[in-house]
Amino acid sequence: MGTRPQTGSDYLASLDDGRVVVHDGERVARVAEHPDFAGTASTIASLYDALHDEAADALLAPIGEGDGLTHAFWTVPQSRGDLRAQREAIRAWQRRTHGWLGRTPEFMACMLTSMAAHAPSFGRFEPNVRAALERDQRAVTHYAQALVNPPVDRDLPPDEVGDVFLHVVRENDEGVVLRGAKAVVTGAATAQRLFVSHFGGEVQTDAFAIAASVAVGSPGVRVYTRGTPFRTDQPLASRFQEHDALVVFDDVLVPWTDVFIRDADTMLAFNRGAVGWNARLAFQAATRLEAKLERIAGLAVRAAEIMGTEERRGTQAALGEVIAFRHTVAGLRDAMIEQAAPSGESILPGVDAAMAFSALAPDAYSRVRISLETTLSSALAHLPVPIGSLGTAEVESVEPLLRGSGGTDARERLEVVGELWDAIGTGFGARHELYERSYWGQPERTHVGILGLARADGRVADWQRRAGS
Incomplete structure (x- = not known):
């Protein structure tokens, strides 16, 4: 080797x-x-x-x-x-x-x-x-x-x-x-x-x-x-x-x-894309965001179970939306593979799917954060002690008050909801929303680029011809 x-x-x-x-x-x-x-x-x-x-x-x-x-x-x-x-x-x-x-x-x-x-x-x-x-x-x-x-x-x-x-x-x-x-x-x-x-x-x-x-x-x-x-x-x-x-x-x-x-x-x-690094960047970024959304979705579903709200229709809809964003990101990344075309001495991920991902991701991530804040609400705020204090003299007596639903103990509740709080409620979480929103620069720049590409390769003109036929 x-x-x-x-x-x-x-x-x-x-x-x-x-x-x-x-x-x-x-x-x-x-x-x-x-x-x-x-x-x-x-x-x-x-x-x-x-x-x-x-x-x-x-x-x-x-x-x-x-x-x-x-x-x-x-x-x-x-x-x-x-x-x-x-x-x-x-x-x-x-x-x-x-x-x-x-x-x-x-x-x-x-x-x-x-x-x-x-x-x-x-x-x-x-x-x-x-x-x-x-x-x-x-x-x-x-x-x-x-x-x-x-x-x-x-x-x-x-x-x-x-x-x-x-x-x-x-x-x-x-x-x-x-x-x-x-x-x-x-x-x-x-x-x-x-x-x-x-x-x-x-x-x-x-x-x-x-x-x-x-x-x-x-x-x-x-x-x-x-x-x-x-x-x-x-x-x-x-x-x-x-x-x-x-x-x-x-x-x-x-x-x-x-x-x-x-x-x-x-x-x-x-x-302006002569070497195609933008599409390669989108390929890596989509795979990274897929992993992030998988982790968030898994934690969010477990948090709803701990809260005892997993059977509520509104909760299920919100969780399904988070998972749908994961599927969309992964699907666009896989479309980049299927749309790949020769470029220089390589094969380049599909530009259409790459640009669609860069247009979707900023708003999608913000939507996920808002959805979780709305769905989990008070569960995110009810974190009165750190995990490390469990079992100490001052906290041991109130541990039963920190448990979740369905037999969940205080440690698991604090671990699951505490990680979600770090993901969306702390300075770390806020910075990540800004990071995802700013990843491709101003969103309108991405949208203008998508329009420009569709005009340059003749698709807009073709759509217009078909619309008039």
Whole structure:
């Protein structure tokens, strides 16, 4: 059997690279040991360890001519069978985290594999694109994406906000020097590398046309994060808390070998779907959301049983709606496989289903949260003590008051409803609704894109002709 990717201990050790992380205004000495980051770092490490345990075959696929193994999503798919194998590999990791980590280490494979499948379109940087995929698939490098510009001066084109937006200040024999900032870089503090590019504003000048891979520990990179307060007994926040970061590049030298784009035309084509990374992203995101909705649905049904309301028609309808959203997300993801078509040196998940998913998911997740708040209502508020206090002198006498229906004891009630509270009622839960709503940017941008694609490929005109016949 070929070599496998890094282990959990390899990953944790890589975070001690001299990176500058400023959390709540203070410099973090060791990210993997900081209480606000340790749970997430440990969870990610456990995913890497899963690539080495007895059940790892479901996650792994051969690299190239079979001289190594990687997470299946880090390979360039050639068939629908490959996409199905990638679905199962993504699903296996996501069911370990119940979809609560948005930036797991297979996430940015959507970008690197799509680029490699269209490597010639990157011109003189084609060798860099191919070499980056080979390096990162062998390690299953944990990336954060640094694509979004800070929300300032939106009345100006990106090229005129040089005091804030990321750009190249100079080039030399060693590489390019970057200055500026990127916002909402989720998981940057616990990532190994950043995929740096522009998205959301169409750059017109080469100075702002840059796509590259940058190590988080590079001199001049500073990561700023703000904590979402949580208690150690919150079952989700303590293991899956991700921090959205502002990343500042203070004259960061990026070696030429890590540069992928340096001209405005290629950047525009890249963002408009020329390499298909958006569809690959939707494929991974749908599988992640499937796992999250499965966990929420399972907990919600059990919570209704504990409350003794599972036979009420309104409760059943609300629970069925949550499950229907799970089915819809999974169905659209599987439709991406069935609609897949050749693209460059690969097969690309179906764009129609990918865009339909990106249009549906933001509102669907908000609807799930509202439905659970309405259906479970007071059950979410009746959490007067943490699980760890059960059996203590002050709480033991009231434990019978904390039980549920149908013989449920206090511990199970607090475990089930407490996890749902963390999922939708705490700061962690509120941030996740914002995360899902903002995942694709402004929803109207997605809808406009769907219309534009249907017009461009002639379908709108065909529908109009048929309507008039």
